[in-house]
Amino acid sequence: MEGRNRDLSLPLKRFVFRVEDEEDGLRLDHALMDRIHWRSRSDLQARIRRGGVLVNEQPAKASRRLQTGDEIAVLIRPEDLPDQDPARVPLSVLHEDEDVIVLNKAPGVLVHPIGRHVLDTLVNALWLRFKKSGETGRGVEPHVVQRLDRNTSGVLILAKTRAAKIALQDVFENRLAQKTYLAWVEGRPDVDAGSIRAPLARDQEGEIRIRMKVDPAGAPSHTEFEVLERHPDASLVRFHLHTGRQHQIRVHAAHLGHPLLADPLYGDPRDVGVEGDAEPRLGRQALHAERLVLPHPSGRGDLDIRAPLPNDLSSLGEGLREGLGLKRFEDRQSGTWVIRRRH
Template sequence: MVKHARRIPPDLSVPVQHVEEEVPREFEGMRLDAYLRRRYPWRSREQYQGMIRRGLVLLNGEPRKSSTSVRWRDEVWVDYGEPGDLEADPGSIPLRVLLEDPVLLVLDKQPGVVVHPVGKNRFNTLTNALHARYRNMEDPSRDIVPKLVHRIDRGTSGVLLVAKTDRARAELGRQFEDREVEKEYLALVRGLPREDGGLVDLPIVPEEPARPGKPRMMTVPVGSGPDARTGWKVEERLRGHALLRLFLYTGRTHQIRVHCAALGHPLVADDQYGDGKALYPSTAAGADAPERGEAPLLDRVALHAARLVFTHPTTGERVAVEAPLPPDMRTALAALRSG
């Protein structure tokens, strides 16, 4: 039996301008665009289809169609062009560790940090920072390739689960797919709900016609789209606002933001499903508009991944991890409580 050398994933602690690799056996028969999306998820499948049309993807040295099936040991070459953030130092991006063991890592992601390379942000992301800390290209026995198990948006803060082995990534990913992971979020919303809690059970689909640059989702009647369910309860009632705890039972795009808007209580500073207005000291005190020159207290979507519960892929024990509220949300809550 012929033994093949271990395929070494690219080191994302250095700028990625192109990728070249052999197709692993487990991807035999997959469409080319789907294969690229699976292997390098920092681009969408539609973006890869555009790159294929422009000749930026070669299969065995030749341009192919998106529908072409890849075969084991095919040579795939992808040209990503120049990263837009070459001066970034991924090693300087702080990693706030909530839990770590030999097979997994749980981070407290800070707001404003992109989690994986996409668009112009291809070298200053959390994935790049993880590679800077854990990759060891000189010693394969010590080389750890960290893989995100799930994703949260750039503006969202909180718990983020990372696998340090392929086996852990597969098992944790399965748990997310089978809805065995408990996910709780905290959100600061506009207005005061009449009830103390409830369940939003409304399917979510892309809005049509689609808006370029910022995809927007919308709710539709039950039976008209994929199911989407969000439980919620009021944690605290504040001046013109409420802090909600939300329980994510499905994982649709923008689910919490869409469902909160459907309740009539969009998230603070949500420019897609709300008014997009930041919270200022004066508006927190009840003013209709901020004072001139006033700095915002909270100017990103007010959403925090507060708690994650999963089954450890090695021990089989249930693990619960919580992330504290970040400073901007704590400051906003303090301002709304005062007076």
């Protein structure tokens, strides 16, 4: 069953969710309309009629009243999402050997299937790559061992075998990996370098379900930073992660008083450019995984992989270095991809 604990390296074959308290008593077809935006109501009702929607692993009628905790599974066919072609997902390989593949992840690309994104992720693209090369016949498949947010770019490592996956999971769990990020932040930090120790927890009271916050009762979280450049409206900062909490750099930067540029959750969500621009240069949070250093899963020394800044972040830097101020454009991010709480 492809529920919460499914192997994210495997192609998604069904969309699964559990009924929440606020959905208790809803008809099955109404709950699906609220959850699934990639199919029409008539299509969903047709799926229900032919047994393509399961409630607690059993076919059900559209009028079925749901109860909190019910598990709903919508079976997915390849033709359901014709616009999601794994062959169109960009793959920029920084390093590859028999155990691992290291990518320079482009912004806007998801690592693994989630929500309505079933086929257009890096994992799907790698499955296709390995199939075409004949490696899948030798037991090679992509295994997720770390994650980057959809709109974060940079170094991302995936295992190619189960043995490498286990070894890399041990590396990350024991904090043996050195992870360095570059970010453009709002304003000018007062100090040249520092350490942020602020525990993080999910923001249970906020409208956005994936949002995190600094909370004394949260998980210990430690980030070091150094300011590389200061400009009138923004600064380039290098962050070193000692823990790997969700959105850690984004929350810690905001906690410092200098949120990332164009961050829709923790800062000003508007796209940015520089004075004189007719179009924005940056339309996502200004965060890039610059470098990853970690022991090779085979035991053969260390891997030290770097990814150059992508065009949007480097172009913004060029404008700021010319002495141009920031220019704000419209907010094209908020409400488009974030998961909001149901009321």
